Amino acid sequence: MTNIAVIGGGIGGLCLAQGLRKAGHDVSVYERDRTPTDRLQGYRVHIDPNGARALHDCLPPHLWQEFLDTTGHGGQDFGFLTEQLASLLLIETPKAADPADDHHSVSRITLRRILLSGLDDVVRFGKTFERYESTPDGTTLFFEDGTTATADIVVAADGGNSRVRQQYLPHAQRVETGITTVAGKFPLTARTRKLIDRRLTDGPNNVLPPKGMGLFLAPHDLGDTGETTTLMDDTSSYILWAFGAGKGRFPADVAALTGEQLKRTVAQMIHSWHPDLRKLVEMSHPDTVSLLPIRTSIPIEPWQPTTITLLGDAIHSMTPMRGIGANVALRDARLLCQALTGGRPPVEAIADYETQMRGYGFAAVRDSLKAAEQFVGESVMARIGFKTFLRTAQRFPSLKHKAFG
Template sequence: MNASSLHVLVVGGGIGGLALAQGLRKSGVSVAVYERDLHRDDRLQGYRIHINPQGSRALHELLPPESFAAFTATAGHGGNEFRFYDEKMRELLHLDEAITTGGARSPEDGHHGVSRITLRQVLLAGLDGHVRYGKRFERYERTPDGRVTAFFEDGTSATGDVLVGADGGNSRVRRQYLPHAQRVQTGVVTIVGKYALTPEARRALPAEFLRGPASVMPPRDHGMFIAPHEFAPAAAGAIGSDDPALAPGALFDNTTPYVFWAFAAKREAYRAGRALEDLDGAGLHDLARAMTASWSPRLRALVEGTDTSTVTLIPITTSVPVDAWAATNVTLLGDAIHSMTPFRGIGANTALRDARHLHDALVAVARGERPVVPAIGGYEERMRDYGFAAVRASLKTAMMTVSGNPVGRFFGKTAFRAFNAMPAVKRKVFAGFGDA
């Protein structure tokens, strides 16, 4: 292989795959993305994503300056405070922005709440001609000269020097490359919804809900995460405002401020009377209302005031960490290798971190500084370390959220109240809480 002619095939046009493609294009490395969606506007759905400093630094490195500026301009705002409550909405712990983030930061080192839909539009900007739509990956084969050919269900194929599986938790690339790497059900199931922040709706909510995320800790079995998502006046229409496909009705979380909520419990804790997957939005909404019936009226108002069309079910899965494997010119990033629960809010940031490190490895190959397999091996060694650590931390948080141990939950709440009463200790113990 002539290093200067390196060509990279990326299977999957999600956050990590597109960020990698943006970085390679910016660095002058040939790249093509193969996406199963038929059009760039097929994914008009999603929820708020928290981009932490790791993700921000990756985007700053990988995106051209104008795209990074678009990312920061279209990010939502809702504060970086974090609160913990019990189900009666008694405050257990309040972490102000000075604790969670260390105060004001530059955009490339900061925290951003962003619509998943908007972020994808930013990541697609400038990639016309580099993204092939309607390409559902089927398999890959090695060529006699050591390159790799990807085959797609429509009968087409593509050959490159490196194949990157960025095709999500159900990755077909992983299934062929690392068939022993599993993704399993955790037993945790969430009902999620969006509470639209109309003027009337705002008055029904506690003001604290608009100042940053919060976690609700009932005595046992379940929990709820809450996060506001608002926009600067010019942000909502900054991307796609002239595209009929991106009209406000289609892009609810791209144009309308809202509070996102996620109610979590183990599957057996729900009293649904039938399979959760058989319930529509209205049925799930009724179930969430029933499960929170004894909660504070201020918390119930959030669930009860939610449009049922925004309510959906998300069974929580996780990857199972695997031992090191021998590096080749096929590799993986993001959920394709270290799919994790959403309970730490770090999945997208870990995928962006992957994209940044893999980009650096592939640029070194293109410049003739390293052979391709050792370069990818170095990336994979690093990625396995922080990626599977994130998987374990995320799963631990998920299990704590739905723990059926009332004694453990009681002592956890007691510790939070104690920290809350000692500001100096609280600042020391929780410094940088939002950076994780």
């Protein structure tokens, strides 16, 4: 039986492992974290129909149901707003009849816990990948603890700083975009819900000030209405906010700032915005506020397929501005799982996977970078023009459907 090694136990790598295990294949995941609880951090994840279909197909039925039972209950209609909360455009997202074709909001912590379920004998923790060597018997993997493993197929799912990619495709680079983002969590309780405009809790929103910066908002609403919240373990409702700006707008020492200092910095930068938007930042606990430098991969030309392949951020790392990175990784996992379990020779199956993955993956990279650049665009006229277009599209449904349908 073909032995498949997955380097990295993130969302994409674990989804692939679940699918391969479900299909009866021999798979091992090598994860640098020492324990399953090392990565109890992060924000909500928007799962789109591509991601949902991947989870549905790769997870066993009981874990798919557990995923559905733990997703948020908020709406998915996407709003464009000015910094004074004037509505520019609302994109309605009708609920799909099949949950596998729908949009979902899920805690990143919860999703990883579900993806780890049932893989106790598959995931090897404390295994930091160092390098590989190709041999006549397969690929030998070397880890920092001095151990080795041999696999017939190796899948790099070890993120944007992938060591596998650095050795296998050294010309595939990630670069800085010059955009800096600060994110935090505004707690949603019975009291705080009354303090802000309902549009901010009804669904995700993109806030467009005159120029140079932007604010993305996304509620993770579990329906709880109590007065307390435990945002550090992601088990309560909140609104994720992510404020971004281009070069020169943040202090030069922004990387050294604490959560409280980052919060005060953003609050000062939006001091003239609508009070409800300022509350989101000012009432967030500083421990939930963090700096997110924005990097992106550079699309590369096709390479010769072998028994080593890549998925997710390991090959097509993208900015978070369209919220699609996790979904593209899940799409990769589903497609690669189908290829490797289809009965074809491994290199032929991988070649087909990589051809498709490069097409939609690098297209997503380009779209995401374009969205990031628009998010912090410095041209006042370009921002006015975009707002005018959004208002026009809101007035004419056919135009809105053509542009956003």
